[in-house]
Amino acid sequence: MNVRLYVWQRATAALMVPLVAVHVAIIFYATRQDLSAADILARTRGSIVWGAYYGLFVAAVSIHAAIGVRNVLAEWSPLSERHAGRLGLLFGLVLAALGARAVLAVVL
Amino acid sequence: MLLWRIRTLNWNACLWQLSMDARVKPAHDEWNSAWARVDCAQIAASKPLTENRMPEAPTELSVSLWRGGVEGRYETYRVPRRDSQTVLDVVTYVQRHIDPTLSYRFACRVGMCGSCAMTVNGRPRWTCRTHVAKVAGSGRLEIGPLANLPVIKDLATDMAPFFEKWREAKGAFAPSRTRADAIPRIRPDSPARLAADAAVECINCGVCYAACDTVRWNAAYLGPAALNRAWTLINDERDAGNVARLQAVAATGGCHACHSHQSCQEHCPLSLNPTASIAGLKRRTALAYLKGELKP
Amino acid sequence: MQVERHNTDILILGSGGAGLFAALHAHNADPDLDITIVSKGLLGKCGCTRMVQGGYNVALNPGDSVERHFMDTIEGGKWLPHQGLAWTLVSTAIERVRELENEIGCFFDRNPDGTLHGKAFAGQTFDRTVHKGDLTGIEIINRLMEQVWARPKIRRLEEHRAVALIPAADGTLSGALLLDVRCGAFRFVAAQAVLLATGGGPTMYRYHTPSGDKSMDGLAMALRLGLPLRDMEMVQFHPTGLLAGPDTRMTGTVLEEGLRGAGGHLLNGALHRFMADYDPKLERATRDVVSRAIDAEMRAGRTTRNGGVYIKMSHLGPPQVAKEFKGMVDRCRDCGFDLAGGLVEVVPTAHYFMGGVICDVDTATERHGLFVAGEDASGMHGANRLGGNGVANSTVFGGIAGDTMPRWIAAHRPGYRAPDRYALDAEAARALQPFGPKQKTSDLNALREKLLDAMWDDVGVVRDRAGLERGLSAIDAIETELLATGVADSDRRFNLTWQDWLNLRSLCEISRVIALAAQKRENSRGAHYRSDFPEPGDLATSTFTVARQTQAGIAIRERPVQFTHVRPGETLIRDQLAAE
Amino acid sequence: MTIARHIKHRGGTLWLAALVHRLSGLALAIFLPLHFLVLALALHRAAQLDAFLRWTDQPLVKLAEALLVFLLIVHLLGGVRVLVIENFDWRDGQKRLATLAATVSAIVAFIFLVRVF
Numbered sequence A: 001m002n003v004r005l006y007v008w009q010r011a012t013a014a015l016m017v018p019l020v021a022v023h024v025a026i027i028f029y030a031t032r033q034d035l036s037a038a039d040i041l042a043r044t045r046g047s048i049v050w051g052a053y054y055g056l057f058v059a060a061v062s063i064h065a066a067i068g069v070r071n072v073l074a075e076w077s078p079l080s081e082r083h084a085g086r087l088g089l090l091f092g093l094v095l096a097a098l099g100a101r102a103v104l105a106v107v108l
Numbered sequence B: 001m002l003l004w005r006i007r008t009l010n011w012n013a014c015l016w017q018l019s020m021d022a023r024v025k026p027a028h029d030e031w032n033s034a035w036a037r038v039d040c041a042q043i044a045a046s047k048p049l050t051e052n053r054m055p056e057a058p059t060e061l062s063v064s065l066w067r068g069g070v071e072g073r074y075e076t077y078r079v080p081r082r083d084s085q086t087v088l089d090v091v092t093y094v095q096r097h098i099d100p101t102l103s104y105r106f107a108c109r110v111g112m113c114g115s116c117a118m119t120v121n122g123r124p125r126w127t128c129r130t131h132v133a134k135v136a137g138s139g140r141l142e143i144g145p146l147a148n149l150p151v152i153k154d155l156a157t158d159m160a161p162f163f164e165k166w167r168e169a170k171g172a173f174a175p176s177r178t179r180a181d182a183i184p185r186i187r188p189d190s191p192a193r194l195a196a197d198a199a200v201e202c203i204n205c206g207v208c209y210a211a212c213d214t215v216r217w218n219a220a221y222l223g224p225a226a227l228n229r230a231w232t233l234i235n236d237e238r239d240a241g242n243v244a245r246l247q248a249v250a251a252t253g254g255c256h257a258c259h260s261h262q263s264c265q266e267h268c269p270l271s272l273n274p275t276a277s278i279a280g281l282k283r284r285t286a287l288a289y290l291k292g293e294l295k296p
Numbered sequence C: 001m002q003v004e005r006h007n008t009d010i011l012i013l014g015s016g017g018a019g020l021f022a023a024l025h026a027h028n029a030d031p032d033l034d035i036t037i038v039s040k041g042l043l044g045k046c047g048c049t050r051m052v053q054g055g056y057n058v059a060l061n062p063g064d065s066v067e068r069h070f071m072d073t074i075e076g077g078k079w080l081p082h083q084g085l086a087w088t089l090v091s092t093a094i095e096r097v098r099e100l101e102n103e104i105g106c107f108f109d110r111n112p113d114g115t116l117h118g119k120a121f122a123g124q125t126f127d128r129t130v131h132k133g134d135l136t137g138i139e140i141i142n143r144l145m146e147q148v149w150a151r152p153k154i155r156r157l158e159e160h161r162a163v164a165l166i167p168a169a170d171g172t173l174s175g176a177l178l179l180d181v182r183c184g185a186f187r188f189v190a191a192q193a194v195l196l197a198t199g200g201g202p203t204m205y206r207y208h209t210p211s212g213d214k215s216m217d218g219l220a221m222a223l224r225l226g227l228p229l230r231d232m233e234m235v236q237f238h239p240t241g242l243l244a245g246p247d248t249r250m251t252g253t254v255l256e257e258g259l260r261g262a263g264g265h266l267l268n269g270a271l272h273r274f275m276a277d278y279d280p281k282l283e284r285a286t287r288d289v290v291s292r293a294i295d296a297e298m299r300a301g302r303t304t305r306n307g308g309v310y311i312k313m314s315h316l317g318p319p320q321v322a323k324e325f326k327g328m329v330d331r332c333r334d335c336g337f338d339l340a341g342g343l344v345e346v347v348p349t350a351h352y353f354m355g356g357v358i359c360d361v362d363t364a365t366e367r368h369g370l371f372v373a374g375e376d377a378s379g380m381h382g383a384n385r386l387g388g389n390g391v392a393n394s395t396v397f398g399g400i401a402g403d404t405m406p407r408w409i410a411a412h413r414p415g416y417r418a419p420d421r422y423a424l425d426a427e428a429a430r431a432l433q434p435f436g437p438k439q440k441t442s443d444l445n446a447l448r449e450k451l452l453d454a455m456w457d458d459v460g461v462v463r464d465r466a467g468l469e470r471g472l473s474a475i476d477a478i479e480t481e482l483l484a485t486g487v488a489d490s491d492r493r494f495n496l497t498w499q500d501w502l503n504l505r506s507l508c509e510i511s512r513v514i515a516l517a518a519q520k521r522e523n524s525r526g527a528h529y530r531s532d533f534p535e536p537g538d539l540a541t542s543t544f545t546v547a548r549q550t551q552a553g554i555a556i557r558e559r560p561v562q563f564t565h566v567r568p569g570e571t572l573i574r575d576q577l578a579a580e
Numbered sequence D: 001m002t003i004a005r006h007i008k009h010r011g012g013t014l015w016l017a018a019l020v021h022r023l024s025g026l027a028l029a030i031f032l033p034l035h036f037l038v039l040a041l042a043l044h045r046a047a048q049l050d051a052f053l054r055w056t057d058q059p060l061v062k063l064a065e066a067l068l069v070f071l072l073i074v075h076l077l078g079g080v081r082v083l084v085i086e087n088f089d090w091r092d093g094q095k096r097l098a099t100l101a102a103t104v105s106a107i108v109a110f111i112f113l114v115r116v117f
């Protein structure tokens, strides 16, 4: 890993700390209040705030996890750093696409 | 299983620390006054520390030594147990009295040269300063060559990759003055001096390098000792080589490859903290990168 | 005999302070030169420069002066030093320390105002010992080692043992025969200039401080080449080596001088503070006096369990001791002893060798193309080396050798001379002797201990005629037995037992010279003490010994000391004269 | 026999913390895409909400979701440990504290999840 990947990985990690904390809090809140999925969706549908929130999360996690997967592959698989990097990138793109789709499904 | 493991590990560590604390540092004033009164006869009568540690010391050790190169096997020898005996002495005994072809490396025998490190009961250690009582309570020792380095023969490794990485990390001082200049005045308590001093006493023994799994997994990784040295130099206000050094430690295999396993810090015989040094490098390089001073 | 051959411009034997400095200076003088460093262990990680604790003597403080440092060196050396060498040592040390700090990167300890801190070392009139905590040697050698690594042009032959200096057929020097310890094969390196910097190290005594790789190989090689050796009776003993029984390599390792300086007490086996019986300065007396006092207690049988005496620090308050002498206390604790609170057994231990190859101030020896620096050289210290002058010596003269050799090569253009085949074959055969078919398999270690005991008992801290004679015949007998002793020829790779055999052979050769020179000197000066000649003799007619291997054996002669800078009774210290 | 089998320096608290962090990161990397996929698929295909709601009531789905949350918490704490080490001044004993806190919080989080379930 070099300094550029490092900065991106750590920056997205730092960004995700509050994002994940809020997300987890929401889940706890939801289960406590016994909100149904319908209730939740009712609140998220059409909300720009939630759209932006989860959009940001998906962007961050895609970058973060792509770099993470790259690192693990480089160390734990026989792949070279370069190939691990390509696979990581691919993974990141797939994750971003799937994530975007899910966000759209939740928000729209 | 896992949780149980974690708990016992912590307990052991705590108990061990408590018992060490009790032995070496009771309240200071008490020490002072008490010792002033104790006469020599009493001191002489007190047993050496080793005997305290080992109530029923076995008279013989069962010692398995790695024989061969990368391929090889452990062979077991019986070595008499002594009061004053380091792991290096055990190895020496086998070479002098049992198998004259046993290969190992040492020089200073007092923890200064860093050439005697081996894997002792699974952990990398300096052998000349490791008392047998500390590691062979059960009377068994398994000694192998240091991990993460090519094996030359038996217990001796080739340390060349380790030093090569030290060089790659720009671990040599880059002068900003010459012998014709006066020696710079630097106050001993200035923050820069303290930072440069923090980890300067490394003896390049390779113990941290052997303990680090990132070194094992990532052939390009410079490793804790080389990075620790680079950080020491970055804090050295007399040095003029920081541009190249930051570049070197920010490249692939540099400080960012470290995952903060902290095994280096756990095992360093001089209690240095390479993890903290590497963290410093990460901060410094990230900052330089963000300011556009570094090209990855 | 098939031997792999290499050529190099400058061949440096040894990677201590002297060897590494020489390489850096030579490289600096001419970066195109092909330089090769040979080291018995790993580069910079063997030898004694690394083990320096106390520090480096240098007259940097405005209150101090080169003259004062010089006078301390001469008086400490009991008027035996070669004054030109001593003067070069003390005057060049200033530039060398600036080089170490400014160019090599050593970061020495500072005073609160930021200037270099000089600490007190016994036998000196000024606190001039520059240091880095009590691990000065590690700082010096690590920084030198890095500088050498950073210059790939300097080639390294690590874990190569120099076996012999090989002359050319015309009698000039050709190069050196090396043994690659790792694979057990020989290499011959021909060189235009060779530096001998293997660093003495009196490890033929039962108790000794130097590192395990030191076995006087350099001096043995020089002796066999026919070079004159000076001051060979002068072995410095450090009074407080750790005593931990015969079965551990810890025994003999040095416990810092500062312990006595700070007020530590020495007690005999009966717990009596015996120094009062010997010297009014008690434990703070000089190294040689304290060593002799301990030796006397030991000879009288008033010893501890392992046959030494105790050092006690606890009356200074264990926490205080643990703080001030952290390194020593930690080391003792790791070895199972409580230095801060208990009693630790100590014994005098052979520490430094003042004798060595005779050389000029530019490090040239009698043999064209051979240079010498560091503890292998002689004359700077005379009968006693000041604490702190050892590492100054190796770095000052190592650097000078590195300046001299390229100049010498440019001036003389010696080229590569083919080795004398006879000499080469003979030396290789000599090193292979233990693998010969007729060798007995007796206990090499027992033999080594015999030598260590003989030297300790009869050629040690206190000597006399009868003892020296006993010692000499013991050495002869041991060498004869060694020559008949074999080493199992099952695997020559990294074979430490073979190396032990070769070490013992070097030690026997030099032990004999020490005993003969000690026999020759019929007075007591500095480190050399004859109980049958306890007086120092007339200073103005001081002589030094010169040993040389001849056809008939080893010849020892006495030569008058030249008082080129100052005569006994005089001083160079102007301000002191003015004050008086 | 090859030498590598005889290395036993692992298993210390700090080392375990790093390993758990990595494994949880990997597990997340495997489960998160599935989570996204399932979420989107379920919402799209089930034109009517009912089907989706019935689907989320399945124990397997609940377990998977709980596991995801658990992994997220574990990985978050591990990540915070790394970020703290890297970006704050070093304090002695911090390492033990950090890892202890991490393991304890992970256990608490786990218990919480089991309760919720």
Ligand SMILES: Cc1cc2nc3c(=O)[nH]c(=O)nc-3n(C[C@H](O)[C@H](O)[C@H](O)COP(=O)(O)OP(=O)(O)OC[C@H]3O[C@@H](n4cnc5c(N)ncnc54)[C@H](O)[C@@H]3O)c2cc1C
Residues within 6 Å of the ligand: C013, C014, C015, C016, C017, C018, C019, C038, C039, C040, C041, C044, C046, C047, C048, C049, C050, C051, C052, C053, C054, C055, C056, C057, C160, C161, C162, C163, C197, C198, C199, C200, C201, C209, C210, C211, C213, C214, C215, C217, C218, C254, C351, C352, C373, C374, C375, C376, C387, C388, C389, C390, C391, C392, C394
């Ligand atoms: C424990 C201790 C503490 C000391 N403390 C101080 C102090 O505080 N102040 C001070 O001034 N002096 C001190 N000295 C003395 C000082 O360390 C030495 O005088 C000085 O360092 C010698 O330097 P050198 O380069 O000549 O030899 P060394 O540093 O000993 O280097 C010799 C080199 O030659 C190599 N070598 C040996 N034989 C062969 C061979 N056959 N072939 C190839 N290579 C070989 C060795 O492996 C080593 O690399 C101390 C010495 C000891 C042992």
Ligand code: HEM
Residues within 6 Å of the ligand: A010, A013, A014, A016, A017, A020, A061, A064, A065, A067, A068, A069, A071, A072, B258, B259, B260, D021, D022, D023, D025, D026, D028, D029, D030, D032, D072, D075, D076, D078, D079, D080, D082, D083
């Ligand atoms: C909650 C916020 C998160 C934080 C604070 C965080 C933090 C970190 C940090 C600091 C690392 C680097 C570890 C190292 O190099 O030693 C890392 C690695 C990683 N993270 Fe995260 N992360 C978070 C969320 C996620 C998520 C949601 C995923 C899921 C895809 C993920 C996947 C990974 C992976 C695969 C790695 C690589 C593991 C390794 O190199 O050991 N992370 N994380």
Ligand code: SF4
Residues within 6 Å of the ligand: B114, B201, B202, B203, B204, B205, B206, B207, B208, B209, B224, B225, B228, B267, B268, B269, B270, B271, B272, B274
């Ligand atoms: S940091 Fe510690 S363990 Fe690593 S090489 Fe230096 S002294 Fe040895």
Ligand code: F3S
Residues within 6 Å of the ligand: B211, B212, B213, B214, B215, B223, B224, B257, B258, B259, B260, B261, B262, B263, B264, B265, B274, B275, B278
């Ligand atoms: S063990 Fe290795 S991963 Fe980093 S903190 Fe130390 S270098």
Ligand code: FES
Residues within 6 Å of the ligand: B106, B107, B108, B109, B110, B111, B112, B113, B114, B115, B116, B117, B126, B127, B128, B129
């Ligand atoms: S022999 Fe030098 S550190 Fe152990």
